[in-house]
Amino acid sequence: MPSPSDLDKIVLSYLQKKGYKATERIFLKELEPEPIEEPAEEPEPESSKTNEEIDDPEAYDVSYKSLREWIENSLDWYKPELRSVLFPIFVHAYLDLVSKNLSKEAKKFMETYKGDHVELHTPDLNRLATVTDAQHVRENELAQIYRSNKYNLRMSSVPFELFLNYLQDNKFMLLLRIVNQYLNIQVVHGKLLNSAGGLETDDVIGITGHESQQIEAFNQQPVQLGQPQPDPSFKEELEQALKDKDNARKDEMADQPFQSDYLPLLSTYKKLKQDSSVERPAFGDIPLPPYKGTDLQAEIDSLEDVAKRIPLGPSSLPSICCYTFHNTHDNLNCVTVSKDASLVAGGFSESFIKIWSLKGEKLRALRNAINPAHVNDYADLNRQKERHGSDYKRLVGHSGPVYGVSFSPDNKYLVSCSEDKTARLWSTQTFSNLVIYKGHNHPVWDVDFGPFGFYFATASHDRTARLWSCDHITSLRVFAGHLSDVDTVKFHPNSKYLVTGSSDRTVRMWDVQTGACVRVFTGHTGGVKTVAVSPNGKWMASAGEDKSIIVWDLSSGKRLKCMTGHTDFIYSVAFSADNNVLVSSGADCTVRMWDVNEDSMDTATPLISGSDTKRMRMDYDLDKQKKAVTESREHLAVFPTKYTPIYDAQFTNRNLCIVAGAFCPPKNK
Incomplete structure (x- = not known):
């Protein structure tokens, strides 16, 4: 012992x-x-700890990096407001290091973190990078502007308290000193809205009297928004095909008065392809497969649609065809209609997709046992199909809820995305799965086929969008920059750009060739759930949780107008084929029409005076279940459904508006 x-x-x-x-x-x-x-x-005096921390050059990097990571991992609702403090703290941390003659540490700090602020503050970053010693800090005009004035910010009470508590709990006295000395944070109770109901303008952000660029300078990057220049050989073949059709019809009507139908199409084609108001991508900028005979016929069909297109405007509203899905039991997540209105597809929470024909035809899939060696052309393929067919086809393959579906321009393919982190390509000829695309690390919320086929894009919970081609199983580009989920994605009509909307309340436009962001659009007060680009490629509309629609000029990146009228989340927006009218739909069970004519961007537009539209507006206003909201001057008409939230709205080439949604009666009915 x-x-x-x-x-x-x-x-x-x-x-x-x-x-x-x-x-x-x-x-x-x-x-x-x-x-x-x-x-x-x-106990060591707090002041000595603070002095020791301030004297340690590594403390700047450690504390700023910790704050940055904490903000990136914060709730999506607070992240945009919290992130606004990073730039002024970054500037003053850099200037502190330079003032202490720690030029090596200052340069490393600048190179490590300046990428976070390039989009909003490139001019200031470039000027501050030339400040490399203490003498420069005293002499540089921009450095003195930041040192002599407080940086103004506005923040809601909850994120402000979280921010201060984080700095205090972690004893980041260095950052607290910068906040107290150089930042002026005005705490706002409630949402950051101005008196007009919109997001606070930039005049309350930054240093008074100093234009620190914000987004305007970043959005001055050159872009090419016109239609791509056509393949010379394709153009020649199209012109010859139109002339041949015209001559053949002329021979058939030799004994009758003849009026050419195809030569006007030729002039229409030249007019569409020779728009000089915007810069166009050169031929070959967007690599595409060699054109086929079907492409030639598709272009002719498109020109015929243009010739028969109904012009729209305040006095000529479109006809609307609404497809309502019953007995979905709240399991229908998404729906889309093909461009020629021949097929409709819906994605369901039970992990499958359904396709219906809108032409009254039976859909015929392949028989269970076929020999691929006997299939050489479409005639052979048709012989291998079911004899009778069915009203709809169920596409099974995903292992999670399906959140997005999109038809290819020629209707031969359908691409879908799911919670299972994959996208799948399906054939609408055989109703079978062709390819599985893997790459995202989290659920995929949206998918969109490119305007020329071959390419498609996806948007995901992993805060990225990706570009894919049908012949590669891996993504071609990854578009990273959003602070939260990328909820929606749309191609620009020339296929050179992608537009994405996010829960971080911003919209971004990306160059598909370089993967770089070329435009940032800020102004929404809620997540952006839908975007649309006008057929002429000049404008973009975005909408979502804040119940408002903002129309943007893609060339300058500036907001053209903000339109209000919806009383609930907006699910879909789309431009008419002639760019004059915008349609929107959402959870308030309405379809609304808006005037977006370029000539009326800054002028009031009166409501139309049709008796039918007045009656519908009166019925809608009398519905006590709807909240009263102010309808902006661009509002043309509202078309309410009874209990059907409208998930998707779009226009055909002839300006017929097609909308679709799932019937959802009240719970007490």
Whole structure:
């Protein structure tokens, strides 16, 4: 049995090993017959800790990096407001390092974190990068602007408290000093809205009197928004095909008065392809497969649609065809209609897709047992199909809810996306799965086929959008920059750009060739759930959780108008084929028409005076279940459904408006 002294040594050794210093001192006092005379350990003054931290150049990097990571991992609702503090803190941390003659550490700090602020503050970053010693800080005009004035910010009360508590809990005294000395944060209770109901303008952000660029300068990057220049050989073949059709019809009507139908199409084609108001991508900028004879016929059909297109405007509203899905039991997540209105597809929570024909035809899939060696052309393929067919086809393959579906321009393919992190390509000829595309790390919310086929894009919970081609199983481009989920994605009509909307309340436009962001649009006060680009490629509309629609000029990146009238989330927006009218639909069970004519962007537009539209508006206004909201001057008409939220709205080439949604009666009915 060990002696008491041995036990004391064992206990003392254990306390030293575990680092229990306070307990060790008490134990030693009890062992000594006389009180141990040792100076009491006084707590280090807070000011000395602060001075020690400030003198440590690594503290700037450690504290800023920790704050940055905390903000990136914060709730999506607070992230945009919290992120606004990063730039002024970054600037003053850099200037602090330079003032202390720590030029090496300052350069490293600038190179490490300046990428976070390039989109909004490129001019200031370029000027600050030339400030490399303490003398520069005293002489540089921009540095003195930041040092002599407070940087104005507005923040809601909850994220402001979270921000301060985080700095205090982690004892980031260096950052607290910068916030107290150089930032002026005005705490706003509630949402950051101005008196007009929109997001606060930039005049309250930044240093008063200093144009720190915000987004305007970033959005001055050159873009090519026109239609791509056509393949010269394709253009020649199309012109010859139109002339041949015209001559053939002329021969058939040799004994009758003849009026050319195809030569006007030729002039229409030249007019569409020779729009000089915007810069056009050169031929070959967007690599595409060689054209086929079917492409030639598709172009002729498109020109015929243009010739028969109904012009729309305030006095000529479109006809609307609404498809309502019953007995979906709230499991229909998405729906889309093909461009020629021949097929409709819906994605369901039970992991499958359904396709219906809108032409009254039976859909015929392949028989269970076929020999691929016997299939050489479409005639052989048709012989291998079912004899009778069915009203709809169910496409099974995903292992999670389906959130997005999109038809290819020629209707031969359908692409879908799901919670299972994949996209799938389906054939609408055989109703079978052709390819599985894997790459996203989280659920995929939306998918869109390119205007020329071959390419499609996806939007995901992993905060990225991706570009794919049908012949590659891996993504071609990854578009990263959003702070939260990318909820929607749309191609620009020339296929050179992608537009994405996000829960971070911003919209971005990306160059598909470089993967770089070329436009950032800010102004929404809620997540952006839908975007649309006008057929002429000049404008973009975005909408979502804030119940408002904003129309943007893609060339300048500026907001043209903000339109209000919806009383709930907006699910879909689309431009008419002639760019004059915008349709929107959403959870308030309405379809609304808006005037977006370029000539009326800044002028009031009166409501139309048709008796039918007046009656519908009166019925809608009398519905007590709907909240009263102010309808902006661009509002042309509202078409309410009874209990059908409209998930998708679009226009055909002839300006017929097609909308679709799932019937959802009240719970007490």
